[in-house]
Amino acid sequence: MAIQSVERALQVLGLFSQHHPDLGIAEISRSTGLAPGTAHGLVRTMAQKGFLRQDPRSRRYSLGLRIYELGIVAAETLELNQRAGGPAHQLSRKTQLVVRVATWDGDSMVVTLTAHPRPRGSFPHQIGPRVHAYCSAIGKAVLAFIGKKDVQDYLSRTSMTPFTGSTISGKKELLADLERTRERGYALDREEAVHGIACIGAPIFERGQQVAGAISLSGSPARILGEKTGELAEELLKTASEINCYMGGFPQVRAVMAASVSQEHRK
């Protein structure tokens, strides 16, 4: 049903990561179970087209400029990014906090946009673009509004590692947290992923129907979980409404959320 060699080529590309920036043919061969000659053929083809590059000295391979270019195109292409870019940045200025926008990808969140209140390094992401759903506000905001069935599926294939003492690691507790998230309309991350960082997250809907992703505010627990939580959450929801509107949905997040929830209950 799928073209074998292409499938394998993409699998090889997927081996490259922050932790494994360069690989040799032998490693690739071992990781994939392919014969060295076969792996070499795939790699050579991709290197020829600029999707991989080979270090002349070590003869090892790493991701090429072509991948980088396409990544930029992908980032600019994403509808969510196009719609959310402006509002996210305004929110960042207003609150003087880091704002992140992420897309739901089946079992985790891919952060596709980050707005900083102050100038900083030029890389858009310092901790890698993928974050777990169960221990982040940006993830729980989505989990709270996808179907119950989807949440069950998600839970069945996810193991919840406790990164800090506050990480929710029980399925029941997570479901309870999602319930509270639905009630108040936004999700909270109380240092559940990283010590010293708390977040508020709100969902973003696609054409007023499905959840497409989420937006979050990140900062110190004092800033986020202090007395100003309500105000910050209101600002966040206002921004989410605006983005929702641009995404072709109703301007009112709360209304969409309510619709989403009631539709769920009808099932």
Add this chain to the structure above:
Amino acid sequence: MAIQSVERALQVLGLFSQHHPDLGIAEISRSTGLAPGTAHGLVRTMAQKGFLRQDPRSRRYSLGLRIYELGIVAAETLELNQRAGGPAHQLSRKTQLVVRVATWDGDSMVVTLTAHPRPRGSFPHQIGPRVHAYCSAIGKAVLAFIGKKDVQDYLSRTSMTPFTGSTISGKKELLADLERTRERGYALDREEAVHGIACIGAPIFERGQQVAGAISLSGSPARILGEKTGELAEELLKTASEINCYMGGFPQVRAVMAASVSQEHRK
């Protein structure tokens, strides 16, 4: 010599760009000359793996999250980016100008890093990551220090479009400009690509030998080409030296440039 189906798959990926963010099977089929069924097979495989995504409504395809993720990894992997990130940002603060770092890719420059002095949108590139070599300081800084043979090859396969009145569009004139670039040690772009933007560019060498890329300062012609040009160029060259050092070469750009030039003359 190369795996056909993989080659074709990569060709399909290459069709996506800022101007063509989403494509249908028919368009892909026409652009590549492949049968619709064949194109569909390739696209389906890539969509399955998350490298493409299909809009459920229009059934058209666009780049997927996987590509985005790999793009980030590629950006962080690039040795040049790792080495140049810090110094480039410092330079941006000091000069209050936009600093860009780019890699030489055979016939044009791929901008892989941008440092802004003030907070800005979160996309790393606003004008697309690829810039022509012949009409940018960042490109001419590289052209001036690659082999004469390589410059000839480059010229033979490049047509020089005059984007502004100042664009160098003659081969002789470009060669003369490159000669001056070698003499003074840095390249100048006098609104040759875009009206109202001028740049100073300096080359970066890999292990003190080959040119790997370049770094540039961008700003208004008044700022860049005014009386402070010398000072700015000195700052730029100092930064380039620093990066050179990190790249395993000699700390002195001028020395490396001289070596590069004399080596060239020996040929």
Add this chain to the structure above:
DNA sequence: TGCTTCATTCGGCATTGTCGAACCAAGGAG
């Protein structure tokens, strides 16, 4: 409602990718 365009599926042929083994080159140990 009828037409056109497009995405998608299917089967048969032969092209094409795969495997295994052999060949070099480089780096490390003795």
Add this chain to the structure above:
DNA sequence: CTCCTTGGTTCGACAATGCCGAATGAAGCA
């Protein structure tokens, strides 16, 4: 310095695999 190991690369033969062309179904448009 030499032997040995490890890893990257090439080659040939078999058959599995992807490719083409045509047919189907669906959707948008006039």
